[in-house]
Amino acid sequence: MAHRVGMEVSIAISHAVQMCRAEAIAAYPITPQTHIVEHLSSMVANGELDAEFVNVESEHSAMSTCIGMSATGARTYTATSSQGLALMNEILFITSALRLPIVMTVANRALSGPLSIWNDHGDIMAARDIGWIQIFVENGQEAFDHSVMAFKIAENHQVLLPTIINLDGFILSHVVEAMEFPDQELVDKFLPPYHPRYSLDPAKPVTMGAFAMPEVYTECKMGHQMALTGAYEHILQVWKEWGDLTGRHYQPVEKYRTEGAKTLLLTMGCLSEVAEVAVDEMRESGLEVGLLKLRMWRPFPFADLRSAVAGAKHVIVCDRALSLGGAAPPVLAEVRSALYAMRGRPQTSSFVIGLGGRDIAPNAFKEIVAQALEEAQQKPTQEYHIFGVRG
Amino acid sequence: MIEIRFHGRGGQGAVTSVELLALAAINEGKFAQGFPSFGPERRGAPVLAFCRVDDRHIRLRCKISNPDVVVVLDPSLIRIQNPPADLKEGGIIVLNTPKTPAEVRQEYGFKHTLALVDANKVAREVLGVPIVNTTMMGALIRATGVVKLESVEHPLKERFGPLAVKNFNALKAAFEQTVIEERRS
Numbered sequence: 008m009a010h011r012v013g014m015e016v017s018i019a020i021s022h023a024v025q026m027c028r029a030e031a032i033a034a035y036p037i038t039p040q041t042h043i044v045e046h047l048s049s050m051v052a053n054g055e056l057d058a059e060f061v062n063v064e065s066e067h068s069a070m071s072t073c074i075g076m077s078a079t080g081a082r083t084y085t086a087t088s089s090q091g092l093a094l095m096n097e098i099l100f101i102t103s104a105l106r107l108p109i110v111m112t113v114a115n116r117a118l119s120g121p122l123s124i125w126n127d128h129g130d131i132m133a134a135r136d137i138g139w140i141q142i143f144v145e146n147g148q149e150a151f152d153h154s155v156m157a158f159k160i161a162e163n164h165q166v167l168l169p170t171i172i173n174l175d176g177f178i179l180s181h182v183v184e185a186m187e188f189p190d191q192e193l194v195d196k197f198l199p200p201y202h203p204r205y206s207l208d209p210a211k212p213v214t215m216g217a218f219a220m221p222e223v224y225t226e227c228k229m230g231h232q233m234a235l236t237g238a239y240e241h242i243l244q245v246w247k248e249w250g251d252l253t254g255r256h257y258q259p260v261e262k263y264r265t266e267g268a269k270t271l272l273l274t275m276g277c278l279s280e281v282a283e284v285a286v287d288e289m290r291e292s293g294l295e296v297g298l299l300k301l302r303m304w305r306p307f308p309f310a311d312l313r314s315a316v317a318g319a320k321h322v323i324v325c326d327r328a329l330s331l332g333g334a335a336p337p338v339l340a341e342v343r344s345a346l347y348a349m350r351g352r353p354q355t356s357s358f359v360i361g362l363g364g365r366d367i368a369p370n371a372f373k374e375i376v377a378q379a380l381e382e383a384q385q386k387p388t389q390e391y392h393i394f395g396v397r398g
Numbered sequence: 399m400i401e402i403r404f405h406g407r408g409g410q411g412a413v414t415s416v417e418l419l420a421l422a423a424i425n426e427g428k429f430a431q432g433f434p435s436f437g438p439e440r441r442g443a444p445v446l447a448f449c450r451v452d453d454r455h456i457r458l459r460c461k462i463s464n465p466d467v468v469v470v471l472d473p474s475l476i477r478i479q480n481p482p483a484d485l486k487e488g489g490i491i492v493l494n495t496p497k498t499p500a501e502v503r504q505e506y507g508f509k510h511t512l513a514l515v516d517a518n519k520v521a522r523e524v525l526g527v528p529i530v531n532t533t534m535m536g537a538l539i540r541a542t543g544v545v546k547l548e549s550v551e552h553p554l555k556e557r558f559g560p561l562a563v564k565n566f567n568a569l570k571a572a573f574e575q576t577v578i579e580e581r582r583s
Contacts, residue, residue, distance in 0.1 A: 013424030013553075015417070039436070125436065146455075177436040178459045183417045184431050185424045185455075280457035364436070368460040 009189050009253070016147040017042035017180045019188075020086075020112055023154035025056045026194045029084040029110075030201075031076035033061040033069045037091040038124045039176035040114040044086050066091035070098035070109075077107040078215055080206035082158060085109065088176055089116035089130045096134060102169045103138035104231060105215055108161030108201070109169040111139075112154065114176040115276065115327075117363040125364020126176040128276065128327035131304075132337040138231055140170040140238055141305040143275045147186045150174045152255055155194060160245045162201045166238045173304070177364070179277040193252060236306045259308035260315045261300040264290055268297030269320045270376060271353075275301045275338060276327065278360070278367055285372035296376055301338065309345045316346065316353050323356045323379045325372075326391075336391055354383060357391035365395065399452035400544055401462045405481045406471035408440045411531030412447040414557065415469070419535065421553035422545040423451040431456050444475055451544055467492060469538050471517070471530050482510055488581070492538050494518065494530050499579035513541035515576040524568040532565040536572030547573060 012019070020043050024032075032051070034044035050056040059076065063069045066087050077083040087095060092113055102109055113131055117123040131141065140160060144150045150172065157170040174180055205213055219227050243259070250256035263283050265271060274282045279300040289296045299315050299322075301308075316322055326336030335343060339357040346352040356379040361367045375394060402419070406412030413434040420432030428451055435446035448462045468481040469492040475481065482491050491510050494517040495502060502512060515537040517530035525533075532554065539547055550569060554562040 011424070011427075013421040013430070124438070146457075175459070178433075181436060182431050182433040182459075183420045185429050277459045281459050284457050366460050366463075368463065369458070 009187050009193075011185060011187050013183060013185055014147075015042065015181060015183050016150050016174065016186075017114070018046050019147055019151050019186055020154050020174075021046035021050065022188065023151045024084050024110075025050055026189075026191055027082065027084075027155055027158050027198055028195075028200070029056070029058050029082050031059045031061075031073070031081035031083040032085060033063050033072035033076065034085045035063055035066050035069045035087070035091060037066070037088050039116055039126070039180050040086045040088040040091070040112065042180070043112055043114070047084075066094040067098060070095040070102060073109050074098065074102055074105065074107060077109050078105070078207045080201065080203040082162070082201045083107070083109045084111070086112035086114065088114045089118055089124075092130045092134055093118060096137075099134055099137040099139065101216065104227070106167040106234070107169055108158070108167055110154070110157040110161055111169065111171050113171050113173050114180045115173050116176040123363040124176075126178050127362045127364070128173070128337075129329070129362070131171070131173050132328040132330075135305070135337060138168070138235060139305065140166075140168050140235070140242065141173065141303075142170070143173045143302055143304060144179075145277045145279050145300065146179065147182070147184045148255065149257075150179065151186055151188065152249060152253070152257070155198065156245050156249050158201075159198050160238070160242050163241050163245070164204050166234065166241050167204065168234060168238055173276065175277045187253075189253060197249065197252060239303075239306050239308070242303065257302060258311070259301075259303035260311040261302060262315055263298040263300065265297030265299070265315070265319075268295050270294070270296045270380065271299050271316060271319045271322045272296065272372060272376065273299045273301060273322055273324045273338070273342065275304065278325070278327070281367060281369055282325070282372045285369040285376075288369060289373060289376060294376070307341050307345070312342065312345045313349055316349075319353045321356065321379065321383055322346070322353045323358065323375060325375065326357065326359045327361050329359055329362070329393075334390065339391065356382065358394045359391060360394045362393070371395070399450055399456065400467070400542065401465045402449040402451075402467040402469060402538065402542075402544065403462045403465040403481070404447040404449070404469045404471065405475050405479055406445055406447070406531070407475070408443045408445050410445075410471045411529060412445055412471055415531040415535055416447040416449040418532070418550060418553045418557060419449045419538075419545060420451070421556075422549040425552060426545060426549050428453060429455050431458075435461060444479060465489060467538065467542055469534055470494060471534055476506055482508060485510055490541050492534065492541050494534055494537075499577060503582065509582050511541075511581045512579045513537050513576050514579075515572045517572055520568055520571050520575065524571055525564050533568045533572045536569035537576040539569075540573045540576040541578055
């Protein structure tokens, strides 16, 4: 029987990793991810988790060590944030190219400078093109569920790609809240032990991480791209299987009160639930507003997005990162690309919100919708707005 | 939903209080959030901590800016932070003070319902140290009934181990000694 627990979300993730029987962890502590690996370290030290925990001197070393451990066939986990993810950067591309099914939690945090320990999506957006599967969660339950599902997705022999679960730092990672934990038996049944397709074994030598001449590099990248886009159907299959076991079903693009909505907000991460509250209030006042919540960031769910916006006149995209000097913030850029070929595509507006821990209450979304609707009547004067900026 | 904001100083245990409250509420089958005002921890600096309790899943991820209750662990914060400035119309101020309601109203001009307890005294007597976070939870529970007294016992045990008994006794003593005076119109 599943049981209900109250717990800090970071600690719940460490329990998910424990229940998945992770065998190898290498990590370097960084706020706001620290509690996750700190707790895992205690579990290993106390004999509650039979895993190798390697303390390293940097995140660059953390991911390098994870590569080595995963390559031997161990179920491998790590977690990081912000500067830590940035320091891992060159290794992140190698991990996915080696097709190693490492699972990593990123407790999303702003990048320096100025130095900020608070939450936004700048860190993961700077690592957008690393070739990993990338999922966003909205609350503690989803953080737990997706941590478990990530291993099953990553380790599928048709997928074999590292996977990141993004959760908002502090405003989600550090909250004590209610969650439901499944039994160990259910997790064991859902997630059998990892059997690598290839592993480093002196008895059966293989080369991993060889260099590629110009004659094959392009084909390798093509193979990687096909693997990542092809992962889509396997991700959905794993989500369905988990949904059937637990009653909690997940979709690449989730809809909230979109029936008859001419205007749609689009959000990612835990501010999606804040936006739900705003949508409820706007619906009560007679505004036909709905909400799209983008859960799957890589591979990007183009078809789901197109079908989700069908019938809407206006999509208001809320980004939590900037693309400095670029055409559009990261989520808007994808959404516009997805919609461009659509006949009768909806108009898009763009707001950048919640940078570096700026507090976002439901009223913010109401103000955003009001401003977007007003501007829709006029010729747009700005590519995007930074919501609430003083200046 | 009830929204509670703790005002304390770094090291006084405001964050522990909201976490224990959230756990107590969740153990009762309710939904709750307990979280700090995130930032660099500095002993003695003013800190905020937040607790929401509801009968359904809570979807807010923002700070509490229009609380139902403010709990002030250190009265010296009143002049610095003015905790009840954004308190709801029918809200409650739970204050650690040796003063009477009349004295508090005269000194600070508070109109809201007051729940007062000399938590420093209770904590010194029962715990032997003037750490008032668990003590003030007793006053909060008396003033609001947000959770049952006994619901806090288990989270206290998990957090404090052998020290839980003393903390629970301090909490119960504060519960008994809290003086409540309804709002003045």
